[in-house]
Amino acid sequence: MDSLKRANYKELPFSGVFFSIFHLMAEKTNNRILIMDDSLALLKVMSQTLVQHGYEVETATNGVLGLQKMETFRPGLVIIDIMMPEMDGYEATKKIRNAYPEANVVMFSAQPASVVEKMAFAAGADLFLQKPLREPVLLGIAKKYTTIEVSDEEEEHETVLHYEHDQPYIVHVRTCYFCGCDHVNFFVPRKEAFEESWECGLFPKYTPKEGFLRWDFLCTMVAVCPSCLFASYDINDFAVDPKHTSFPYSGDAKRILSRGITARKKMVNVENTETVFSNPNRDLQRVLESFLLAEKGGNGLVIGDKHGVYCDIGFYTTMYAVLRYAMTHDKIEYQNNLRESIELFSNQLKIQNTSRIIRAKTYYFLIALNMATGASIRANELKQELENFYRRIGGADDATFEERLWNERLLYIWKEGVNSDIVREF
Numbered sequence: 001m002d003s004l005k006r007a008n009y010k011e012l013p014f015s016g017v018f019f020s021i022f023h024l025m026a027e028k029t030n031n032r033i034l035i036m037d038d039s040l041a042l043l044k045v046m047s048q049t050l051v052q053h054g055y056e057v058e059t060a061t062n063g064v065l066g067l068q069k070m071e072t073f074r075p076g077l078v079i080i081d082i083m084m085p086e087m088d089g090y091e092a093t094k095k096i097r098n099a100y101p102e103a104n105v106v107m108f109s110a111q112p113a114s115v116v117e118k119m120a121f122a123a124g125a126d127l128f129l130q131k132p133l134r135e136p137v138l139l140g141i142a143k144k145y146t147t148i149e150v151s152d153e154e155e156e157h158e159t160v161l162h163y164e165h166d167q168p169y170i171v172h173v174r175t176c177y178f179c180g181c182d183h184v185n186f187f188v189p190r191k192e193a194f195e196e197s198w199e200c201g202l203f204p205k206y207t208p209k210e211g212f213l214r215w216d217f218l219c220t221m222v223a224v225c226p227s228c229l230f231a232s233y234d235i236n237d238f239a240v241d242p243k244h245t246s247f248p249y250s251g252d253a254k255r256i257l258s259r260g261i262t263a264r265k266k267m268v269n270v271e272n273t274e275t276v277f278s279n280p281n282r283d284l285q286r287v288l289e290s291f292l293l294a295e296k297g298g299n300g301l302v303i304g305d306k307h308g309v310y311c312d313i314g315f316y317t318t319m320y321a322v323l324r325y326a327m328t329h330d331k332i333e334y335q336n337n338l339r340e341s342i343e344l345f346s347n348q349l350k351i352q353n354t355s356r357i358i359r360a361k362t363y364y365f366l367i368a369l370n371m372a373t374g375a376s377i378r379a380n381e382l383k384q385e386l387e388n389f390y391r392r393i394g395g396a397d398d399a400t401f402e403e404r405l406w407n408e409r410l411l412y413i414w415k416e417g418v419n420s421d422i423v424r425e426f
Contacts, residue, residue, distance in 0.1 A: 076102075079107075161173065171187055172187075175244075199416065229277075
């Protein structure tokens with residue numbers, strides 16, 4: 001993994017499984033936003049959304065017109081499409097960086113992130129996002145980079161339950177996007193409470209630090225809506241409160257999942273779940289069911305609405321396989337379940353616009369799973385594929401924190417191996 005080693009990784013702190021682009025620090029400026037895109041329809045939708053939330057918005061259909069408006073409008077945030085006539089987004093971003101260094105620039109494109117992301121950052125972008133931008137993401141970057149005062153009605157209110165000083169997790173109370181239930185308990189580990197390790201290869205282990213209670217994080221890794229049983233380990237799949245339930249996926253995906261509510265209840269043989277899935281001490285059978293629910297629910301999103309959906313589903317099936325093996329010790333079933341996970345992760349690599357972070361995570365699991373199932377030749381082929389990818393883009397020196405994290409984990413298991421039988425002691 002020589003090209004990965006060239007990234008000069010340093011010791012990496014706890015990350016958990018949750019990561020958001022909005023956790024990074026941003027320099028806030030004024031509340032004026034300029035959008036450059038050659039699609040008039042897209043400009044109309046984006047500007048209307050932002051204006052409704054109190055932002056001043058100007059638009060331009062190419063980089064030349066955009067630079068002219070920069071001089072008079074002086075926006076605090078510029079959102080720029082890459083492919084535009086007369087002057088593309090790269091050139092426009094470079095000129096903005098030289099003339100207006102105080103402006104924040106977010107570039108977006110329908111082209112695969114693996115192709116354009118590095119060039120966007122090289123041009124001077126603060127952030128790169130994949131098209132289409134869902135409304136919550138658009139409003140999120142607007143809030144991140146501007147100084148607009150948010151009204152009480154528009155302010156996002158996240159309820160976090162009281163916790164003791166030695167409690168290793170906090171509970172976020174969220175709203176289900178699918179059925180509107182406003183009491184989904186999402187358990188988030190306190191990063192100061194754990195040491196995280198992926199030494200087992202297929203799943204994380206969390207060792208409590210001194211002064212914190214022990215907690216089996218896997219019991220609550222998947223949050224489950226007590227009403228419709230939609231399940232996910234991504235906190236962004238739930239709204240912060242009932243006022244902010246604009247559905248982040250397409251209407252088709254919502255209809256597919258809504259139709260599946262009865263089926264999901266029958267699948268786990270539960271008529272009335274009440275809050276059993278949100279119990280931090282739920283038993284192994286409920287934990288197995290939660291991952292199964294997440295896998296089946298996630299399948300409704302494979303129509304392309306959610307970034308990295310095959311990677312998510314592959315993770316669910318892997319964890320289900322691990323927990324099932326810990327309970328049954330049936331190695332044949334375990335190996336078959338892991339091979340099913342391999343197929344799902346492989347599907348992720350077939351999607352052209354897979355980002356570098358999702359790609360790194362996908363290769364990690366594909367290589368680990370092939371090592372766990374004894375397919376060492378295939379694992380080596382996948383390692384070579386990843387090496388070739390980094391050679392094509394000029395190395396991993398500009399990798400994001402999470403991308404480096406998954407590559408660091410990969411370097412570890414490639415050196416130390418994957419002990420799949422350790423799951424029996426789980």
